[in-house]
């Protein structure tokens with residue numbers, strides 16, 4: 385049996401085993417307790433149900449790999465060129481192309497479409513974004529599922545939540561919200577305020593953990609003063625949470641082992657860093673860091689303390705608002721910016737104008753359709769790699785299961801281009817793999833991420849563990865001023881936007897991959913639109929025709945179009961968060977117009 389791991393962008397990073405004689409029969413590895421032998425249907429779709437790109441193309445004509453690579457090399461002579469990498473495959477070797485960028489005037493992207501704002505907030509408060517291991521989650525008594533759709537995006541965590549008291553904070557009635565003891569169906573983008581109010585009440589009731597705070601976060605009194613600058617009544621009205629809700633939640637949190645399971649949903653905003661800082665501050669007041677069965681779990685920095693041979697310093701562009709039109713040559717690797725980036729009308733228009741758009745990926749998508757040069761990648765069974773995870777502590781070697789004539793690996797692509805560009809070759813593939821694997825901590829036969837701590841922050845905060853927790857002391861929210869960004873708009877639409885647009889993940893797609901979603905907008909009851917009627921969903925940034933479906937569980941100020949629905953990002957704004965250069969998919973309101 386050959387051991388590998390699921391490459392898809394998912395909390396679970398499952399262990400996978402397969403038999404070389406039946407390479408497509410994949411089984412969940414039982415070596416990792418977390419995978420526990422079970423895989424989900426996405427991996428099957430990844431391999432079997434999505435048509436792969438088999439042949440390279442130049443301007444729509446199939447060519448040999450040699451010809452295609454020659455054409456890429458020629459395009460990369462237009463300097464500087466841009467490398468835009470997505471998260472189609474989370475293997476560490478994907479980043480080997482950074483070495484190509486480094487050696488030939490390539491510009492990289494900075495920031496994130498995913499978790500960058502939250503990460504920035506965590507780093508500001510705790511110094512580093514450490515993983516809360518699932519084993520600690522299992523030891524908790526109370527779990528607050530805060531903007532994470534666990535049954536859909538993180539299904540392998542479910543056994544660890546068994547028998548816990550669950551509170552959910554989510555504007556939607558998610559499957560876990562239905563089973564929870566308490567569900568705060570908060571107004572979207574309200575989490576910063578909620579955390580601040582909870583913190584204030586906690587301290588008013590003298591229920592904060594003074595002993596822990598004195599040792600680890602001594603500026604808690606100043607933080608209390610900061611929370612007092614917010615108006616309780618106005619805020620509760622604004623976020624749609626009652627005083628009773630606050631009381632009930634605080635009661636659940638006191639004197640218990642508590643874990644906050646925070647998802648990406650809470651931080652897809654300009655203020656996303658502040659949201660995580662406020663949630664962390666609440667956790668600090670409760671004394672949840674560095675203790676068994678307690679803590680805040682977000683998408684962890686899986687590369688913490690890893691000396692990554694692919695870390696380079698180059699010029700960068702912000703990933704959420706990448707100005708493609710500045711570049712004559714753009715290489716898109718493992719992503720689908722034409723569909724996954726916000727304000728996709730702008731993105732598409734700019735990508736169309738790029739003289740040499742190179743797409744290096746597994747499947748056809750909206751970006752490959754625009755590309756002048758298309759290079760098929762090898763899939764994860766056909767190459768060597770290493771998988772780290774933002775949801776668990778294991779590092780996994782991804783072994784090659786079989787050889788294939790289709791596509792090229794990221795490592796070979798880099799080497800072939802360096803050769804064509806007359807640059808120094810990079811080291812052998814195994815050098816990189818070994819240098820990463822050798823940094824792992826060990827637990828029997830298993831590898832653990834270098835930054836793993838059984839009980840994170842038990843030694844303290846900061847990189848060395850010698851710092852204090854830092855409370856947020858400053859906040860500024862100018863969401864209403866988004867309207868000032870109207871210069872990005874395509875058409876002059878004068879709109880009094882009314883509904884928050886949420887674009888959560890579904891179990892049908894991993895981001896834009898395996899997409900079979902119908903174009904549906906879910907609307908609350910009480911709008912003058914009937915089930916199945918076609919409507920126009922309109923934001924400041926564009927319009928999308930959708931079929932409307934009434935969802936009685938929605939808040940009356942919220943509509944939903946699932947992530948992966950084609951065209952959804954026509955509606956989302958071309959802005960980056962104030963910290964972390966993160967795409968702000970949640971900073972948008974839409975109108976629903978009858979045809």
Ligand SMILES: Nc1nc2c(c(=O)[nH]1)N[C@H]1C(S)=C(S)[C@@H](COP(=O)(O)OP(=O)(O)OC[C@H]3O[C@@H](n4cnc5c(=O)[nH]c(N)nc54)[C@H](O)[C@@H]3O)O[C@H]1N2
Nearest residue numbers: 470471472473498718719720724745746747761887895896
């Ligand atoms: N409205 C809205 N937009 C969002 C989000 C949202 O919640 N709402 N979520 C955002 C988030 S969290 C993320 S992470 C991004 C993801 O956005 P992207 O990073 O653009 O990822 P995908 O759209 O999934 O595209 C992945 C592509 O990678 C290619 N690929 C797969 N495996 C390999 C491989 O081994 N090698 C190479 N070279 N290519 C490969 C496939 O061809 C696939 O089409 O989307 C963001 N967009």
Ligand SMILES: Nc1nc2c(c(=O)[nH]1)N[C@H]1C(S)=C(S)[C@@H](COP(=O)(O)OP(=O)(O)OC[C@H]3O[C@@H](n4cnc5c(=O)[nH]c(N)nc54)[C@H](O)[C@@H]3O)O[C@H]1N2
Nearest residue numbers: 531532533537553572573647648649888889891893894895
């Ligand atoms: N099946 C599946 N699994 C996936 C993915 C996928 O596409 N499909 N994508 C993977 C990726 S790239 C990522 S980043 C993770 C993301 O994993 P999650 O964070 O779990 O996913 P999201 O759907 O982005 O958001 C989670 C929840 O946040 C809620 N939410 C939205 N806005 C707010 C808000 O303002 N406040 C609060 N409290 N909640 C809010 C949404 O209603 C949703 O239920 O999932 C990964 N796993």
Ligand code: SF4
Nearest residue numbers: 390394396397398424
């Ligand atoms: S749950 Fe996530 S990591 Fe596991 S097989 Fe499915 S997509 Fe891959």
Ligand SMILES: [Mo]
Nearest residue numbers: 393497498499
């Ligand atoms: Mo993501």
